[in-house]
Amino acid sequence: MKRNIVLALGSVAIIALLMSAPGCRKIKIEESTTGDVNIVGYLDKNLDSFSLFRQILERTGNAAFLNAYGAYTCFAPTNSGVKTYLAGLGAASVDAADLNTLKDMVRLHLLSDTVYTNSFTDGKLPVITMYGQYLVTSVTNKNGVSSYLINRQGTVLRSNVRVGNGIIHVIDNVLKPAVKTIAQQLEENPDYSIFVQALKETGFYTKLNTVDSDTSKRWMTVFAESNRALADSGFVTYAALKAKYSKTSSPTNANDSLHIYVAYHISQGLKFLGDIISTPTHETLQPQEVVSIKLIDQQVLLNQDEFNGVLEKGVVLNRDKSDIAATNGVWHDAAAHFMVKFRKPTALYWDVSSFDEIKKLPAYYKKANYTFSRATEADQPIKDHYWGWGPLASTNFLQYTYSAASSITNYAYNADINMVPLGLPNRPPWWEMRTPPIVKGKYKVWVCYRQQKQSSSSNMLCQVSVNGTIMQRTMNFTDTRPAGTDSELEAIGWKRYTENTSSLWAARQVGVIEFTTTKQQIIRITALSGTQNNNNLDMIHFIPIDQDQVLPRFRPDGTMIYQ
Template identity: 65%
Template sequence: MNRRFLLTMIATMILLVSLLITACKKIEINPYTTEDVNIVGYLEKYPDSFSLFKQILDRTGNSAFLNAYGAYTVFAPTNSGVRTWLTKINAASVDAANLDVLKDMVKFHVLVDTITTAVFKDGKLPVPTMLGQFLVTGVGDQNGTSSYLINRQAFITKSNVKVGNGIIHEINNVLEPSTLTLAKQLEAKPEYSIFVQAMKETGYYDVLNTVDPDTTKRWMTVIAESNRALADSGITSYAALKTRYSQTGNPANANDSLHMYMAYHVITGIKFLGDIITSPAHATLQPQEVISVQLKDQDVVLNEAEFNGVFEKGITLNRTTSDNAATNGVWHDAKAHFTLKFRKPTAVYWDVATQPEILKMAAYYRKASYTWTRQSESDQPFKEMTWGWGSLASTNIFTYYYNSSSSNSITGYGAQNNDAINLPLGLPARPTYWELTTPPIIKGKYKIWICYIQRKQSSSSNNLNKVSVNGDDLPNTMNFTVTRPSGTDAELEAINWKRYTESTNAIYAGRMVGVYDFKTTQRQTIRFTNLAGTQNDNYLDMIHFIPVDQPQWKRRFRTDGTWYDEP
């Protein structure tokens, strides 16, 4: 190969790469790495960009801890962003600004964790700021380029700057925390005056105006209805709303329908849109009543269902006017009026891999496998799932398993979403039980199907389990080493089996473990207890809760997570 030919080839490759880069409009990330300084040291290295933020850290007494050992994420505003903010708060300089305001400003820009853009999603970050409020991330257009947008207030101009004690994301504006509660935010908006008056008359204004110092109890989510949404249903005043729903005449009475209406619009916990769509149903403050959720063409739709052949159109949340953070939660805007319905039992097809701790790992969920190792019996890496402690240390692990390759012998053939969760089980050295908290299930009588991917670790492997719900044992056992029998759908159902995926491969097995009568609408507890045998490869894909009077096997799930019903 002569020199001229080689140079021509290199030039051609550079041109092709340039064309590809130009053709693809993508998020500007601009990663940068330096481990020779800590956070404060990095700010000091670039005074033209960060001297004012560094001055704020000095004045508030935060420079010392942000220059010491630790693991932090800092959203660092540039000098121009700080100047704009100082003007907004009527401060001529950093020294002239109110010290408490500066302290809160710093806390709102710091997270006690290392968060890279790999875990950003359309919604809140997985951990709160030091101020106790969550930041919301998204993507916006900045000068014709898609960039990460934080709290709808600032663009990231340089991301993932790795320093000795954490991560820095440079931003072009100061982030401003919420200063009002859910109640006060809605009260400040005249377009929600009817809904706010209903809050006051039912007593929920006081509930939504409280900031509990205990962050485990603080957060609430409100689905608010504007005057326009109510007017579309013929409700043009609070008097009209009260006339329609208040059958007792006293909205403060918990048994009054207007009181129930308001309770049904409040979800427990802080649920941004990105959180809402991860669960098929969410519990409300109205006892035993849930709001169901679907994602349809990027629309978040509430309470859309078909009952006895009658289609009930759902209510869509307005994305552009939702995800409004407050000091005690978040509120969303419903495009139309809705109220609670005393529903009949409804099937829940639960993807067990949607554990909150898995979902927040955006770099792994539906991208790659990840394994958690418990360091001790008290070490519990999951809030809504636990398992027994095995005397064999190497088996105290839990794996989120993902592989989309069509040749993969576990998930690639036909597992829903190409993923599953895996836990070693068995006497005497491995964990002897596995317990999970379900999504909310509407009260009623259901058949319960354990949908798993059959594996046999060795020719002698066996893993027989009993299943219990809320402490009550179900009559049928299940075994992770047993494949689905052959037969028609009707024949399989008669012997408590079904095919739950599009794949006909017998390793994807649905086992009916019993019928359970749920007395209340709420989240439930389901537990696997090992009875005999042992193995590490126990892959759980889904659990189906299907009302006894509804078809049990018609719904099939595809590897992309979608489903279809057999005719």
């Protein structure tokens, strides 16, 4: 049973994709190095562009520290941008503007660290502003030229100007801070009236309307559903939504399905799109429930997963209506209605040789051997497979091995296996893999392999852990399967998982684990004693404890057989 898991890529991926999109021929980045001592000195030498911002720094008392030693990033608005800003305040001049408003404005334009454009991913910058809110970067395209956009308000005209005490990025407009909470922003937008009413009746509106003084608790992320998204699923009024989900007559009850629906749309922490795609799952306020994340082409998808060989289509986050910053977090627009899916524990028969990186190589997948090597310890050629660095560099590889004729793979699931070197002093000390999503529940864990000894004296005793929990039994890649009936073997933690009856094909039950959350899980195989390259890992089975552990077995073509 294959799992087609499209992994969340790193944040830079979206920017890279945008740069290759049709019409985005180049990105406009003007860089320069200046001999000026500091930020203020640069502004003084370019008063034709920055005289008004320079006046604001002087009036707010910020000129002195920006004229001294330090490491800052300054987003400097041009005179035309400041004029537009002052007009919006109803101030005829810098001196006529409210002093505290100007102080806040300056703090929003300053970071206490140097941040270059290579950190301008699609989302928040890595350093918070002196105002206490994060700036958000994205890319805009005009006349075939792409430019960075800050907070969707200011276009970067010149970037990475290096001065003695930091970096200057020139922008064409003054940036304005968020002044309303998530709840207030959603409420003032009539397109979200049904969702807002659900927030109010479940009690979550108050939570999303609070700016906690403790920043570790302040930030929230909301996946909001518009009236249109709800209408597409048949909910044209709040009454219809409530009738569908609220069965206790008390939406504030944590067990009420309407309460569960809203809780499932809120996640603790500040998560812009760049943060969201960096992790495959995100916990929600609904206990033990997560939303999964995929980045496919340029689309960020919630809950696009495969269960039992069936692909469940995900929900797109509308990029142009997402990353909306508020005083207590950020919210995103979900293009369709979604709800927690309550599933029964379901067996996962995981073919560990079916991963995205090999499937993207059609000349090798199910056709020929291919080696994924790590030249350095920092390399990670396979996102869902990782291993501890082996002191002997040449052993830091995973070999995808395929052959319908070789005795090593001919009876493997899909006739392929992963050969994983293990064991100090020279080889990797452990292998770690991220599974496809597994429904929460209690499972027995089986490691399925083709036994082989690299030499007659080879031994490869291993310990298995799942999500950091050590399993109750060890396993050994050099052990053959004992003789016995299915029931006799199961009683001692063994089974035959292939159609072939040879004892070389073995499945070892290493223990029982309870998953409290439906999501991808982490399994690690650690070498305890012995070392060799020829550890032939074929499958890993996670089977609910109350289900048949022996059947089905598997043919090389992937067919399941129940005898």
